[in-house]
Amino acid sequence: MLRSILISVSVLAMVSCGGTDASESIAQPEPQGSSEPQVGDRIPEPTASTRLAEAGAEANALAARGVRELGWEELMPEGEEERLAALYQAQMAMLYSSPIAEGSAADIAVQIGTFNTVPELNETKVRLPGYTVPFEFGANARITEFLLVPYYGACLHAPPPPPNQTVFIISDEPIKLQDLAQAVWIEGTLYTQTQESELADAAYTIKVDKIETYTY
Secondary structure, three states, X not given: OHHHHHHHHHHHHHHHOOOOOOOOOOOOOOOOOOOOOOOOOEOOOOOHXXXXXXXXXXXXXXXXXXXXXXXXXXXXXXXXXXXXXXXXXHHHHHHHHOOOOOOOOOOOOOOOOOOOOOHHHOOEEEEEEEEEEEOOOOOOOOEEEEEEEOEOOEOOOEOOOOHHHOEEEEEEEEEOOOOOOXXXXXXEEEEOOOEOOOOOOEOEEEEEEEEEEXXX
């Protein structure tokens, strides 16, 4: 089901888009054996051998801090995948019935989905991987708010994910995001709190305690 949803997102991107301490900078290691992610690429899964070797120590460390490691699917309540698939199908039917001219006022990336959340996750300490989407750009920009999304290029080169697959990140200390193609781990307290922005709306908010690079 998720695969069909991601295919719909990629199609919509082509149709709709014409045209560690929190105060420290995020490092930029070159991914080993992989190229820069392409628009629509999701967080890569670690290999089984790597995961098995590291899972025990990592799980113990997270448990000691009272932190729960989340996957993006866990942010969606029961039945949400089916609802989302139906919304994408309706959007595609509308696009094909009334084609949108490239560059027209209607040629914009539309956020599709709901604000349905998982209530049990509210005020939970979590660790979630994703790609960053800042509201400010610049070589020396230091920000305290940005979006975390599950796939590369979301909100910038591809339509935004659904609100419940978009997380609004708040940091007390300014963070310098140096490489948007580098995935990161965000650790902090998750709230089922809606946030609106010019790039996308989010059904969840995380007050960040820690941010570090995601090792591919």
